[in-house]
Amino acid sequence: MSAPVLVLAWGNPSRGDDGLGPAFAAEVERRFGADIDVLVDYQLAPEHVLDLGGRRRVYFVDASTTGAPVQLAPVFAARDATFTSHALSPGALLYIAALVSPTTLPDCRLLAIRGERFGLGEPLSAVGRANLRRALGRFEADLGALTTCARL
Amino acid sequence: MTTPASKTRRIAIDPLTRVEGHGKVTLLLDEHAHVTQARLHVVEFRGFERFIEGRPYWEVPVMVQRLCGICPVSHHLAASKALDAVVGAAPVSPTADRVRRLMHYGQVLQSHALHFFHLASPDLLFGFDAAPERRSIAALAAELPEVARQGVLLRRFGQECIRLTAGKRVHGTGSVPGGVNKAVTPAERAALKADLPQVLAFAREGVARIAELYGARRAELEAFGTAPSGLLSLVGRDGRLELYDGVLRARDAHGAVLLDGVDPARYREHIAEGVKSWSYMKFPYLVSRGPDSGSYKVGPLARLQNCDFIHTPLAEAERAAFVAEHGGRPVHAPLAYHHARLIELLHAAEVIGELLDDPDLSGDDLLRKGPRATEGVGVIEAPRGTLIHHYRVSPDDLVTHCNLIVSTTHNNQPMNDAIREVARTHLDGHEPTEGLLNHLEVAIRAFDPCLSCASHALGQMPLHVEVRGPGGALLGSRTKESRG
Numbered sequence: 001m002s003a004p005v006l007v008l009a010w011g012n013p014s015r016g017d018d019g020l021g022p023a024f025a026a027e028v029e030r031r032f033g034a035d036i037d038v039l040v041d042y043q044l045a046p047e048h049v050l051d052l053g054g055r056r057r058v059y060f061v062d063a064s065t066t067g068a069p070v071q072l073a074p075v076f077a078a079r080d081a082t083f084t085s086h087a088l089s090p091g092a093l094l095y096i097a098a099l100v101s102p103t104t105l106p107d108c109r110l111l112a113i114r115g116e117r118f119g120l121g122e123p124l125s126a127v128g129r130a131n132l133r134r135a136l137g138r139f140e141a142d143l144g145a146l147t148t149c150a151r152l
Numbered sequence: 153m154t155t156p157a158s159k160t161r162r163i164a165i166d167p168l169t170r171v172e173g174h175g176k177v178t179l180l181l182d183e184h185a186h187v188t189q190a191r192l193h194v195v196e197f198r199g200f201e202r203f204i205e206g207r208p209y210w211e212v213p214v215m216v217q218r219l220c221g222i223c224p225v226s227h228h229l230a231a232s233k234a235l236d237a238v239v240g241a242a243p244v245s246p247t248a249d250r251v252r253r254l255m256h257y258g259q260v261l262q263s264h265a266l267h268f269f270h271l272a273s274p275d276l277l278f279g280f281d282a283a284p285e286r287r288s289i290a291a292l293a294a295e296l297p298e299v300a301r302q303g304v305l306l307r308r309f310g311q312e313c314i315r316l317t318a319g320k321r322v323h324g325t326g327s328v329p330g331g332v333n334k335a336v337t338p339a340e341r342a343a344l345k346a347d348l349p350q351v352l353a354f355a356r357e358g359v360a361r362i363a364e365l366y367g368a369r370r371a372e373l374e375a376f377g378t379a380p381s382g383l384l385s386l387v388g389r390d391g392r393l394e395l396y397d398g399v400l401r402a403r404d405a406h407g408a409v410l411l412d413g414v415d416p417a418r419y420r421e422h423i424a425e426g427v428k429s430w431s432y433m434k435f436p437y438l439v440s441r442g443p444d445s446g447s448y449k450v451g452p453l454a455r456l457q458n459c460d461f462i463h464t465p466l467a468e469a470e471r472a473a474f475v476a477e478h479g480g481r482p483v484h485a486p487l488a489y490h491h492a493r494l495i496e497l498l499h500a501a502e503v504i505g506e507l508l509d510d511p512d513l514s515g516d517d518l519l520r521k522g523p524r525a526t527e528g529v530g531v532i533e534a535p536r537g538t539l540i541h542h543y544r545v546s547p548d549d550l551v552t553h554c555n556l557i558v559s560t561t562h563n564n565q566p567m568n569d570a571i572r573e574v575a576r577t578h579l580d581g582h583e584p585t586e587g588l589l590n591h592l593e594v595a596i597r598a599f600d601p602c603l604s605c606a607s608h609a610l611g612q613m614p615l616h617v618e619v620r621g622p623g624g625a626l627l628g629s630r631t632k633e634s635r636g
Contacts, residue, residue: 013323014203014218041322042224046270046289046300047262047307079290092290099293100301121203 016122017115226534233530235329240522247515258313269303379569382448391460447565450537
């Protein structure tokens, strides 16, 4: 049975702060165990629409290069013009899900964690680690408001 | 890049989908404004080989998955195969062979499904000059939701094959030097078998769809970016299409066999890597033909034409039809890659069916070892083409040498040639137009390149095109972001 909350994070742990998403997912898994489903991938792809079904909330988690250290924003289905790249945006994923999967879309949020260094073989930077801690705090506060989540 | 849309506000997060690299194309003109050369540049060097060297060999099959977010399983298996030789385990046990094959064919199936449904279909269905918002999987889902749904389900089936053999959908650890660390249980086999009829049906529909699309525009598509080259791939020892393990075969542009039955461990006797000052991506060529005329294609189109037959009946019927449609002549049209890719997708589904009926898939002889060696080469046919991993390992288990030749690197010169041919047709004057960039993208995309893998680059795949005159003067340029 799927947990009502899914954390879907992506990035490459061997590319410095690109691994912020996977690092965030690992920490969520450690703190919440089976109460929250955690999924890590290199990128968003069309088959992820099948992971959305039956959820109350989905957090998409990725690294960012600009903006606030941590950004949390709602995601809505959007027919964006993603092409050429193999990767999808969260909005495009929801758009596709609404068309090809007969499930009610969950409440979705994008959590962006700003990184600083993305070189091959680099560890998380000090800035990235600090922002990761902020992101976990922001996530837990947001999750706390989801009082109807039965398994939390 | 993550760019969520919101009814109330938007946040833009800069490009960070760091899996494909970025492309820059320079078109060189002569004094008559004729395109003499096209250069697909890779402008950032990341040093994957050095990333591997110095590591314990047993870490490598897991580490190399992080080289590429597009086909990590191919790197996982190529590294394992290379290191089988180092631990004295070649050949691995029948169970290890079957488990790895299931992982590999699952990877091929899901990768080809993504390419066709996500990247190629919008081009073919909606036209090369369609607006960016129509050339996306979102448009496909809106206008042909059943096709998009089939793509999603094919992808998921392939991912399940990977998950059940590698342990996880990503960052799996199933294959190790000397074998595998788990077999597939009867319950897992039954679960996959239950979905197989639907997968086969979708795969057959996909082949029919591409054949129809291609057939309807045959003259146009066969002239698009076509440039002859050699062909290289693994084949089975009996000449069959073989994606996991076999011997190297190469043909010239006319189909004549140049080399055959070559042990992949001896690749360096037959393949050399040229370098050019303007790109970090190397230019492999067949030693026997030299750097000027020894370039070759790899990937589905090369494999389909290099083999003598496909041992699975549905795909063989499609291969025979493909060959007959072209009068038995070698096909070099980049867009024919799409047709070949779908035939391989069908083949992968059939092979998965065979493997699920093979009792060795659930055996308990998982790992073997024997006398240690200091060197190993692993060659596999990744979704995009031949992938070579070559390692030397010291007595204290550390990798002292690593050489990787990935599919996109093999295809480097053919991609440049295709770009040149497209530019000759679609460059009007000195200024690159939106239409030119659209057509260049279509040509590049047909090869399904992964520039990150090939070039060790970081970033998305926006396309920047420059036009330069005989003296190198910049005559015009244009950039197209990957989000249109």
